[in-house]
Amino acid sequence: VRFSAQLGFMCDTSTVEALKKIAPTLEKISDERIRDEFVKLVDADFSKDGMELLRAYGLLDYIIPELAEGIGCDQGGIHSFDVWEHLIKSLEHATNKKYPFHVKLAALFHDIGKPRSKRPADGRGKKEWTFYGHEVIGANMSHDIMKRLKFPKDISEKVVKLVRYHMFFSDPEAITLSAVRRMVSNVGQDMIWDLMDVRTCDRIGTGRPKEKPYRLRKYHAMIEEVIRDPVSV
Numbered sequence: 001v002r003f004s005a006q007l008g009f010m011c012d013t014s015t016v017e018a019l020k021k022i023a024p025t026l027e028k029i030s031d032e033r034i035r036d037e038f039v040k041l042v043d044a045d046f047s048k049d050g051m052e053l054l055r056a057y058g059l060l061d062y063i064i065p066e067l068a069e070g071i072g073c074d075q076g077g078i079h080s081f082d083v084w085e086h087l088i089k090s091l092e093h094a095t096n097k098k099y100p101f102h103v104k105l106a107a108l109f110h111d112i113g114k115p116r117s118k119r120p121a122d123g124r125g126k127k128e129w130t131f132y133g134h135e136v137i138g139a140n141m142s143h144d145i146m147k148r149l150k151f152p153k154d155i156s157e158k159v160v161k162l163v164r165y166h167m168f169f170s171d172p173e174a175i176t177l178s179a180v181r182r183m184v185s186n187v188g189q190d191m192i193w194d195l196m197d198v199r200t201c202d203r204i205g206t207g208r209p210k211e212k213p214y215r216l217r218k219y220h221a222m223i224e225e226v227i228r229d230p231v232s233v
Helices: 002-007 013-028 031-042 047-056 083-096 101-109 134-148 153-165 177-187 192-205 214-226
Strands: none
Touching (some): 002 047, 031 047, 031 101, 047 083, 083 101, 083 192, 101 134, 101 153, 101 192, 153 177, 177 192, 177 214, 192 214
């Protein structure tokens, strides 16, 4: 599947049947080996196709079963896709933009906590479901996944931080410079633009075509304004 994601070919029928048959033997493979192949897959030119093949061939459950929880998890509202489709489309945009690996992985993981936080809405608004706190749950899940696959600490910390803060409030009519300053302080000046990139992937992953609407352009300008200020001791 990793070769397929890198080179853009499809496996023939006999290979697919063999893959499905021996998928359970992945349990005998070291976490480090699985991690190395997964990193190459996420960094590949056809990463979205690679993720779809992992699911189709029954391999996902032996690599990152947490992602499989999003399959068929309807989101409603502005989302055109279930959680799984939304995440791999977000990854696809990160791949197309050639973002660094930690941004690609954060794009793939950013809503991974939604299935575990899904609750029926109270009926007073247009939403069918709520996902309160999914960014905190998702950050904890991302930490556990990366610890299990023995990712380096620096990569893990970056991904967890991006997942944790991807839901920043960005209403241009209500956002304040102090709120933007707090966000820059939370993620760090070196990570704030990565966070904006993850948010862009999130937006494109919903099926909306416009990459940077007015509210994100406004937030971008406010970041540039506060980043010149002292945001830490």
